[in-house]
Amino acid sequence: MARRLVVTVVGVAILCALVTVFIVGFVAKAPGSIASETASQPRVAVGADSGQTETVIHLETTGAVGTAVVYPRPDDPNPNWVGYLPTTTWKVPANSIVTIVIAQDDTPSGLRNPFWAKAQGIVGGTFHMKYYDDQGNPQEGDFSHIDDAANAAHTFAIPELGVFVPLEGLSANAPANSYNEITFSFRVGKAGVFHWQCFVPCGSGTIYGNGGPMQTVGYMGGFLVVQ
Amino acid sequence: MLVIWAVLSVIGIVIAMQIHMPPGDQTLQGGEESSIIQLMLILATPVFIGVVMFVLYSAFIFKRPAGPLEDGPAMRGDLRLQVAWVALTAVVVFILAGFGIVELAASSNATNFATPAYESLGEPGVQPVGESAGHQMQVQVIGQQWYFTYRYIDYGGVESTHLILPVDANVVFHVTSTDALHSFWAYELGVKADANPGVDNIAYATTMHTGNFTVRCAELCGLWHGNMFDTEGKVVSQGDFATWIKGLQASEADVKLPPYAPYYFPSPRVKGS
Numbered sequence: 001m002a003r004r005l006v007v008t009v010v011g012v013a014i015l016c017a018l019v020t021v022f023i024v025g026f027v028a029k030a031p032g033s034i035a036s037e038t039a040s041q042p043r044v045a046v047g048a049d050s051g052q053t054e055t056v057i058h059l060e061t062t063g064a065v066g067t068a069v070v071y072p073r074p075d076d077p078n079p080n081w082v083g084y085l086p087t088t089t090w091k092v093p094a095n096s097i098v099t100i101v102i103a104q105d106d107t108p109s110g111l112r113n114p115f116w117a118k119a120q121g122i123v124g125g126t127f128h129m130k131y132y133d134d135q136g137n138p139q140e141g142d143f144s145h146i147d148d149a150a151n152a153a154h155t156f157a158i159p160e161l162g163v164f165v166p167l168e169g170l171s172a173n174a175p176a177n178s179y180n181e182i183t184f185s186f187r188v189g190k191a192g193v194f195h196w197q198c199f200v201p202c203g204s205g206t207i208y209g210n211g212g213p214m215q216t217v218g219y220m221g222g223f224l225v226v227q
Numbered sequence: 228m229l230v231i232w233a234v235l236s237v238i239g240i241v242i243a244m245q246i247h248m249p250p251g252d253q254t255l256q257g258g259e260e261s262s263i264i265q266l267m268l269i270l271a272t273p274v275f276i277g278v279v280m281f282v283l284y285s286a287f288i289f290k291r292p293a294g295p296l297e298d299g300p301a302m303r304g305d306l307r308l309q310v311a312w313v314a315l316t317a318v319v320v321f322i323l324a325g326f327g328i329v330e331l332a333a334s335s336n337a338t339n340f341a342t343p344a345y346e347s348l349g350e351p352g353v354q355p356v357g358e359s360a361g362h363q364m365q366v367q368v369i370g371q372q373w374y375f376t377y378r379y380i381d382y383g384g385v386e387s388t389h390l391i392l393p394v395d396a397n398v399v400f401h402v403t404s405t406d407a408l409h410s411f412w413a414y415e416l417g418v419k420a421d422a423n424p425g426v427d428n429i430a431y432a433t434t435m436h437t438g439n440f441t442v443r444c445a446e447l448c449g450l451w452h453g454n455m456f457d458t459e460g461k462v463v464s465q466g467d468f469a470t471w472i473k474g475l476q477a478s479e480a481d482v483k484l485p486p487y488a489p490y491y492f493p494s495p496r497v498k499g500s
Contacts, residue, residue, distance in 0.1 A: 112493040115386040118482045195454045208406040210372045215450035
């Protein structure tokens with residue numbers, strides 16, 4: 001009787017330990033984070049006594065993370081998934097100006113809601129974009145929106161901060177291994193964690209395109225950590 | 228015992244009347260919902276006190292005595308007591324049912340809204356008229372993964388990420404979704420309506436006081452459902468609303484939105500692999 005009891009208790013303990021290891025291993029496997037760097041050439045003019053620093057984060061949006069142009073992840077478990085690179089958790093200082101520079105090398109998918117073609121919540125209301133036109137010629141300018149919602153490849157959106165920026169898709173005639181570069185800035189206040197997402201549904205093989213990478217942190221969703 | 232019950236009930240009812248009941252009176256409908264909940268609490272308080280007293284009384288008076296058990300007195304039915312109990316509770320239930328039905332019908336229909344909602348919309352796909360028909364203000368609520376946007380049908384169909392409403396307005400919400408099932412829950416407005424694709428779900432609110440309100444999604448809709456909320460909903464003065472909507476129209480002059488329709492089926496509808 002005692003022996004049976006011991007065997008049962010040990011067996012249950014081993015089973016619990018295995019389940020715990022599995023759960024902890026799953027939960028702890030989160031994408032890494034990157035911290036913003038102090039901007040060497042600030043975009044936004046602030047008063048000398050404002051105390052606001054400007055930091056910058058470099059990102060890439062790509063149609064396949066395994067073969068991205070700037071931050072490829074060939075060992076990714078889902079190399080054909082769309083994604084933001086190099087990672088999807090970004091740390092920025094509180095009460096600062098954040099400048100985002102995105103190398104956008106994905107082709108257009110189109111917005112389900114054309115409303116998101118307009119940039120909102122960014123400093124000055126405009127983003128600077130270096131892109132290739134329909135003939136593959138490099139162009140550059142400041143924009144408040146993209147002309148055709150069907151040309152959007154992705155969006156950069158932090159709804160809780162009111163930041164929404166459309167990202168123009170790469171022209172079919174652009175040179176190989178090239179990308180559009182979109183730069184914009186926004187302000188953050190006190191510390192907090194804010195989720196970000198994309199409003200262009202590009203999760204192939206899923207209904208409405210909002211499955212797969214669209215709902216997986218590490219690809220098309222993540223967190224802005226203000227600290 | 229009856230006297231104790233009566234005194235405690237009065238005290239309980241007075242306390243119940245001081246409690247602020249959700250969702251509040253920012254809208255006529257919200258105020259009526261708060262009143263109904265408060266009425267239910269006031270009616271339930273004496274019942275609750277009576278039940279607690281009876282349980283405590285029984286626990287003390289009918290406590291098992293020391294010594295060997297003996298049979299208790301024979302139990303007899305009392306037809307008058309039974310009839311009175313059923314009749315009293317039935318009357319309370321029917322009164323509450325009638326009250327609830329009347330309130331539900333009154334808060335969502337004709338008395339506050341001069342003309343039926345559909346008359347002012349026109350044909351689907353046609354640009355909406357510039358001014359509100361009658362006393363109504365039509366606002367379309369679009370649920371999408373994972374944020375609500377709002378189209379002001381009577382103001383050229385301009386769209387906003389925040390729900391701003393004028394005070395003293397009869398608002399008709401046209402709630403729909405472009406993808407998954409969502410639920411539009413404007414807590415302080417006392418409005419909750421499912422946002423389903425291919426459905427134009429109507430909800431009503433008559434704004435009474437200025438102030439802020441929160442909008443949440445109340446239907447699990449994916450990874451970021453818990454983040455699908457907006458704390459910047461506002462009921463503002465008529466003048467402030469006029470200023471705001473003019474600014475919105477000016478800022479969206481160069482944005483090409485589709486014509487207003489009761490619901491939308493934008494691409495992609497199903498994405499192949």
